[in-house]
Amino acid sequence: MTVTRFAPSPNGPLHLGHAYSAIVAHDRAMRDGGEFLLRIEDIDGARSRPELAQEFRDDLDWLQLQYREVAPQSERIASYRTAANELRAMGILYPCTCTRAEVAAAAVAQGPDGPLYPSTCLRRGPVPGPDVAWRLDMEQATLLAGPLEWTDERHGVQLARPELFGDVVLWRKDAPASYHLAATLDDAADGVTHVTRGVDLFQATHIHRLIQHLLGLPVPVWHHHPVLVESDGRKLAKRRDAPALADRRRAGEDGRAVAAEVRASLSGHGLFDTGISLSDAINQLS
Numbered sequence: 001m002t003v004t005r006f007a008p009s010p011n012g013p014l015h016l017g018h019a020y021s022a023i024v025a026h027d028r029a030m031r032d033g034g035e036f037l038l039r040i041e042d043i044d045g046a047r048s049r050p051e052l053a054q055e056f057r058d059d060l061d062w063l064q065l066q067y068r069e070v071a072p073q074s075e076r077i078a079s080y081r082t083a084a085n086e087l088r089a090m091g092i093l094y095p096c097t098c099t100r101a102e103v104a105a106a107a108v109a110q111g112p113d114g115p116l117y118p119s120t121c122l123r124r125g126p127v128p129g130p131d132v133a134w135r136l137d138m139e140q141a142t143l144l145a146g147p148l149e150w151t152d153e154r155h156g157v158q159l160a161r162p163e164l165f166g167d168v169v170l171w172r173k174d175a176p177a178s179y180h181l182a183a184t185l186d187d188a189a190d191g192v193t194h195v196t197r198g199v200d201l202f203q204a205t206h207i208h209r210l211i212q213h214l215l216g217l218p219v220p221v222w223h224h225h226p227v228l229v230e231s232d233g234r235k236l237a238k239r240r241d242a243p244a245l246a247d248r249r250r251a252g253e254d255g256r257a258v259a260a261e262v263r264a265s266l267s268g269h270g271l272f273d274t275g276i277s278l279s280d281a282i283n284q285l286s
């Protein structure tokens, strides 16, 4: 069965870009008579606003998207810890005490997510103390894994290139697991078959594919959809005050009409090359 998910982080309200992402995931599952999941990614306790989870549910209801909610990340920490221990036992995680500023100052190259870590702590040897992050020894990990591929429904078969990111942090100092470890484990635990998300996370999939291999997790198919952009070409983002769905909902706008508008823009972008037509999509709503 096709299973997709929408996995918002409750650190700001949802806007139209999220509606777009949720609708892509929902419709992709519905096309196959599958299931659409909601997973609250509240791993980052410091930034999470618990009250937003209910807003997210109300937003999906307003858009008339049927979903099944699975456990939020805050309830899954034990599974992240087990996986991190497994990787540690394989000898491919190492502790790191560097601050962001130190990493930025020492970096000689940029990766997709910012400065590439020059493996300072790996060369320095083990550091004692609880206040450490755990990084993946990318050289060892990729050597162990060998060449890997992954498939995106819209972009075809990709050769995994996790080395682009260098020694990524998988266990954080300030929050438990990193996004990469948590999301990969969750998708496997939730039985997600098609990971649908914005193309801004396309590169992250290289790391997720490697983690799946190392931990012996099932390998889904990915579906990276375009992200909505503002008139200046920048990604529509909650940080830049895109209108919140919740505000539009409270102002009495019709969520079904908003969803139909989103679907119309999706079909304009060839997004329904997975086979769903706008009229089918709208019929599913009624």
Ligand code: GLU
Binding pocket: 007, 008, 009, 041, 183, 196, 197, 198, 201
């Ligand atoms: N929690 C992530 C976000 O809100 C989404 C992660 C994903 O879809 O893999 O951006």
